[in-house]
Amino acid sequence: MATNRVQFQRGLSMSEFFERYGTEDKCRQALEAARWPRGFACPACGGAARSVFERGGMRYWQCAACPHQTSLTSGTIFQGTKLALRVWFQAMQLLTQSKNNVSALELRRQLGVNYHSAWLLKHKIMQAMRLTEDGRELDGRVEIDDAYLGGERSGGKRGRGSENKVPFIAAVQTTPSGKPIVACLRAQPHTIEQVGAFAATHIAPTATVISDGLSCFRATALVGAEHQRVVTGGGKASVERPEFKAINTLLGNLKTAITGTYHAFDFTKYAHRYLAEFQFRFNRRFNMRTIFHRLLRSMLQAPPTPEPAIRTAEACT
DSSP: OOOOTTTTSOOOOHHHHHHHHSSHHHHHHHHHHHHOTTSOOOTTTOOOEEEEEEETTEEEEEESSSSOEEESSTTSTTTTOOSOHHHHHHHHHHHHHOSSOOOHHHHHHHHTOOHHHHHHHHHHHHHHHHHHHTTOOBOSEEEEEEEEEEOOOTTSOOGGGOTTEEEEEEEEEEOTTSOEEEEEEEOOOSSHHHHHHHHHHHBOTTOEEEEOSOGGGGGGGGGTOEEEEOOOOSSGGGGGOGGGHHHHHHHHHHHHHHHTTOSOOOHHHHHHHHHHHHHHHHTTTTOTTTHHHHHHHHHHHSOOOOHHHHTSOOOOO
């Protein structure tokens, strides 16, 4: 049997990680190099640094062209953190190199922080992942399907009426032969209006979209994409159709990653981030040695997001 090169590729080992980022000073150097690869650039005007000074144990840069002062983490999702950068970096390593998801409870154990800090740290990292993936557009051959995330709460309703069951749209761009390349997952109801909104953002006009018989997927043609409808019927045979191998494999892996990691979380409130976490890793799975640095760049591009904003519900509409 041929070796799966994606599964057996060499990632960023823990020994390599600690060699690169094992101290606070190394983390600061890596963060500075990632934020300003050509040297300091003022976030207000783009000017060069006039001076560098420390205040309250934190380093600041003073712009030579305007009075703006900035720290290494200000204006990013790291802003205001009380955790050491090495703790952030260790969390990012765990979230990018694990085959499945890593829960906040596991982060708490691995990082030696309390559960509240681990939960907030994980959600801020997932928020950065989500913002990076928000503009993902699929082209070429695209398989699309409807799915649900979550399930029954204790004492709640069963089935599609469950209070903790969130509908989402899953789409995967494949090679002409059906091998998956990149994916897009969005928590949205399965209506013509919502599928049309999904297609407007995430489906290129030149794409060929393959869907089952669900009528809402006709809306993908509104962006100019070709829509091929395959009526699958029901039962086990419907999920074994070769036309949908990539999307069914993706959804199976997503279910395994979530059910094998979390005992429970509020799907209706945070589904968008958990879907984005899976999508971010899936779309960068071909090079596990660079995924950490790519996440670091995403963290620096994400704006400050304080805890009240992290905990704000983003309901499916």
